[in-house]
Structures are given as structure tokens and as C-alpha cells.
Amino acid sequence: MTIQTYQGSCHCGAVRYEVDLDLAAGSGRCNCSICTKTRYWGTVVKPDAFRLQLGEDALTRYPFGSGVVEHLFCRHCGVKSFGRGDLEVLGGRYYSVNLACLDGVEPAVLSDIPIRYANGRDNDWFSEPAVTRHL
Numbered sequence: 001m002t003i004q005t006y007q008g009s010c011h012c013g014a015v016r017y018e019v020d021l022d023l024a025a026g027s028g029r030c031n032c033s034i035c036t037k038t039r040y041w042g043t044v045v046k047p048d049a050f051r052l053q054l055g056e057d058a059l060t061r062y063p064f065g066s067g068v069v070e071h072l073f074c075r076h077c078g079v080k081s082f083g084r085g086d087l088e089v090l091g092g093r094y095y096s097v098n099l100a101c102l103d104g105v106e107p108a109v110l111s112d113i114p115i116r117y118a119n120g121r122d123n124d125w126f127s128e129p130a131v132t133r134h135l
């Protein structure tokens, strides 16, 4: 396990953060309605591993579903660089970082991050969907 500190940002740079991550710990892709349409590629961290450095005022909240997950995007460029929420199955308060928004990580490193697929479309989050290649 190697925890490193990474920088992340939206496309325009209004939202910037720092996050402590072990990329080998894996990531998730999901077939629920919003992950499908945003092609979200996330990994979950505890709140103390995430530091928003810039852009709280640039974040817009998209109220969706039950409201326990805060779907956020930059109001300038539209990019969803992270989200946050409070879910018991994830151990309480958490941040979900969009790995596609990390800055300066080599493609070869990104391509080595393990991916777990979740069948969110059928509300069966801990099972893999039958088809995943498009996610």
C-alpha cells in the first residue's frame, strides 16, 4: 500500500483539491443513470484524506436521487471532479474523487488502477453488471 498525495481539478481550474490516495486500492465504475451519462470514474476516501483548496463557491449541487450523495460540478466548466456524501455502507462521511480529474498522473499509472464494476442501475451496488465494456 502506497499512499501518495495527488492534485485534482476541474477543467477550468476553478475547483482544485489535494487528495491522499493509494491508487492500487482500486476504483469504481458504475452503470447507474448518472455514472453512465457522466462516465464517472471514482474512488472513495475518508474526509481527512481530501482537502478542497479552491472553488467551494464554484461548485453547484445537482440534487438527484435520495440526496445522501452530493453530486457536485463546476458551474464554469461543468466538470464533476469530486462528490461527497454520508453512507453507512461506505463507513459514514466520504469523498468520491473522479480519477479522470487527477493532474499529472501518467497514463500508464492510470491504466494500472484496478476497477470494480457496480450494478447501480439495478440498485445492486456490490454485484458486477453483465456488461461492463462500455462503462
Ligand SMILES: [Zn+2]
Residues within 6 Å of the ligand: 010, 011, 012, 013, 014, 015, 074, 075, 076, 077, 078, 079
Ligand atoms: Zn471548472
